[in-house]
Amino acid sequence: DSGVTQTPKHLITATGQRVTLRCSPRSGDLSVYWYQQSLDQGLQFLIQYYNGEERAKGNILERFSAQQFPDLHSELNLSSLELGDSALYFCASSVDAGQAGELFFGEGSRLTVL
Amino acid sequence: AQKVTQAQTEISVVEKEDVTLDCVYETRDTTYYLFWYKQPPSGELVFLIRRNSFDEQNEISGRYSWNFQKSTSSFNFTITASQVVDSAVYFCALSQGNQGGKLIFGQGTELSVKP
Numbered sequence: 001d002s003g004v005t006q007t008p009k010h011l012i013t014a015t016g017q018r019v020t021l022r023c024s025p026r027s028g029d030l031s032v033y034w035y036q037q038s039l040d041q042g043l044q045f046l047i048q049y050y051n052g053e054e055r056a057k058g059n060i061l062e063r064f065s066a067q068q069f070p071d072l073h074s075e076l077n078l079s080s081l082e083l084g085d086s087a088l089y090f091c092a093s094s095v096d097a098g099q100a101g102e103l104f105f106g107e108g109s110r111l112t113v114l
Numbered sequence: 115a116q117k118v119t120q121a122q123t124e125i126s127v128v129e130k131e132d133v134t135l136d137c138v139y140e141t142r143d144t145t146y147y148l149f150w151y152k153q154p155p156s157g158e159l160v161f162l163i164r165r166n167s168f169d170e171q172n173e174i175s176g177r178y179s180w181n182f183q184k185s186t187s188s189f190n191f192t193i194t195a196s197q198v199v200d201s202a203v204y205f206c207a208l209s210q211g212n213q214g215g216k217l218i219f220g221q222g223t224e225l226s227v228k229p
Contacts, residue, residue, distance in 0.1 A: 002158070056215070
């Protein structure tokens with residue numbers, strides 16, 4: 001158990017809909033990262049928040065947005081969903097902004113778009 | 115641009131065999147980090163090791179060992195006396211020194227260990 005909690009574990013929805021994925025980092029960790037794992041793109045970095053502020057951005061679509069709240073949990077919002085958004089979405093956390101390098105991953109939220 | 119290549123898509127071995135998973139990386143940075151993660155069938159990503167670009171010492175942890183060679187831009191992972199529980203997808207990843215959490219992953223190598 002990494003200590004990173006993601007909900008929901010599984011989610012099935014339809015094209016055009018909007019979903020929110022939630023992540024609670026390990027106790028004491030200030031950084032939260034979102035990654036997407038799909039069959040065609042592999043594991044891709046989406047975005048990082050550190051202590052409430054956006055720190056780094058990857059290949060995140062404009063239809064996707066994220067935020068980190070004062071209690072350090074984070075949400076990833078996916079809107080106008082397309083079939084290609086079906087993927088496993090991972091949240092990870094680390095104690096600092098990433099210099100130490102060790103990321104602890106949650107078990108992922110599997111999104112299926114029908 | 116940064117890139118990680120895991121040329122072996124799938125490897126199948128019989129229990130107790132040794133197996134090496136290859137990882138080749140590309141980066142122009144002088145400070146960077148290399149990682150290995152394990153993804154068992156249950157789906158979570160399990161951290162195995164992190165090395166920085168200034169530390170080329172090989173590392174051994176039980177049946178696992180890692181060989182980091184800057185001259186060939188490789189960071190290979192060897193499992194000695196493999197076990198069925200080692201069956202998983204293994205990912206090699208790279209990050210820049212100042213963006214340690216922004217990992218660039220290879221495509222992964224699926225290891226199947228048969229009894």
